[in-house]
Amino acid sequence: MTARLALLTQLETVLNCAECGSPPLPDQAQQWVAESQADPRLHGMALDILGHAHQHFSQHHAAQIAFREAAASYRQAGQMASSTNSLLLLATSYLLNEQPLLALDQWTKALLQAKSAQNLGQCVRIYLGIGQVYIGFQDDEAALRCSEMALKMAVAIADPLLECDALLYVASDNYRLQRYAQALEAIARAERLMEIPLHNKVWAAEIVYYRGLIHGQQGMLQQAKVELATAYDLHCANDNLWGKAHALTGLGEVLLQLQDSQAEEILLQAQQMTLQAGLLILQTRCCKALIDCYLAKQQAERALPFYAQLFAQQSAPTWKISPTHRQKIVQLETQSRVLQLQKIPATLMHKPI
Numbered sequence: 001m002t003a004r005l006a007l008l009t010q011l012e013t014v015l016n017c018a019e020c021g022s023p024p025l026p027d028q029a030q031q032w033v034a035e036s037q038a039d040p041r042l043h044g045m046a047l048d049i050l051g052h053a054h055q056h057f058s059q060h061h062a063a064q065i066a067f068r069e070a071a072a073s074y075r076q077a078g079q080m081a082s083s084t085n086s087l088l089l090l091a092t093s094y095l096l097n098e099q100p101l102l103a104l105d106q107w108t109k110a111l112l113q114a115k116s117a118q119n120l121g122q123c124v125r126i127y128l129g130i131g132q133v134y135i136g137f138q139d140d141e142a143a144l145r146c147s148e149m150a151l152k153m154a155v156a157i158a159d160p161l162l163e164c165d166a167l168l169y170v171a172s173d174n175y176r177l178q179r180y181a182q183a184l185e186a187i188a189r190a191e192r193l194m195e196i197p198l199h200n201k202v203w204a205a206e207i208v209y210y211r212g213l214i215h216g217q218q219g220m221l222q223q224a225k226v227e228l229a230t231a232y233d234l235h236c237a238n239d240n241l242w243g244k245a246h247a248l249t250g251l252g253e254v255l256l257q258l259q260d261s262q263a264e265e266i267l268l269q270a271q272q273m274t275l276q277a278g279l280l281i282l283q284t285r286c287c288k289a290l291i292d293c294y295l296a297k298q299q300a301e302r303a304l305p306f307y308a309q310l311f312a313q314q315s316a317p318t319w320k321i322s323p324t325h326r327q328k329i330v331q332l333e334t335q336s337r338v339l340q341l342q343k344i345p346a347t348l349m350h351k352p353i
Contacts, residue, residue: 111126241277
């Protein structure tokens with residue numbers, strides 16, 4: 001086996017694990033980036049791995065640099081499908097860092113490449129991304145519409161990975177819209193697909209996490225407590241900061257409702273994680289819960305720093321969707337759907353999901 005083939009085989013294996021939520025540490029990924037500089041394709045793979053490694057720890061800026069460079073390296077190698085995939089990862093990183101307009105720009109670029117290559121699976125991912133942009137603009141109905149369309153596309157092209165991904169988006173959208181029965185149904189379908197198995201540790205933890213959130217909203221607090229604690233343990237085993245912060249915030253909120261003595265400690269830990277990960281929405285939830293916690297204990301002075309944080313967060317500029325960006329989103333939806341209809345019989349697209 002040649003040195004290049006050996007490195008290619010190694011990078012393919014590691015990249016597959018990274019895409020399933022289990023990347024290596026950034027230092028190890030950086031070594032592969034250095035080793036692969038003479039080969040644009042291998043260099044793109046190493047940079048994608050590095051991007052996943054940074055994203056796993058919510059190091060958004062570093063991840064964005066890696067994914068952007070990966071897209072360019074793949075283009076140099078003539079690997080346009082891989083280049084488009086890196087643009088999708090870059091867009092997702094912007095979205096996780098609560099920068100929906102920058103994400104939208106990258107999805108637009110990705111769509112142009114996906115259309116040129118007639119890549120249907122990537123159009124599904126673009127549709128999912130458009131839905132996430134709508135969430136940034138507080139339009140959950142539009143987000144659900146996009147997620148459901150992406151799910152139909154994934155089913156039509158018989159891609160279980162995309163189908164499972166889309167189902168989790170559908171579950172999340174229905175949860176925000178307080179449609180808990182529909183959310184649980186989507187989670188159950190995703191869980192059945194995980195039995196294939198898909199070996200995605202992040203998705204496995206998210207399934208338990210969303211069940212915990214929903215059961216908490218339905219008043220099944222003890223069950224929610226167990227599920228959210230389990231989701232946190234699963235994310236800890238995978239060392240996923242984003243997942244840990246979400247699960248611990250949800251757990252702290254449930255413990256507060258249960259008047260559990262651990263609520264304060266858990267919420268303080270969660271708040272530190274949200275600061276580390278730069279998750280503003282979770283920071284707001286933690287601040288509100290800690291304020292309620294201290295007021296319930298008649299310790300108003302301890303609530304004051306969290307009032308200050310909450311005021312600062314609410315005073316920050318919010319994203320507004322301009323007519324220009326609204327038109328760009330509509331164009332992305334339309335163009336993605338047109339490409340799908342060109343390749344998939346309409347009878348398949350109109351089957352119930």
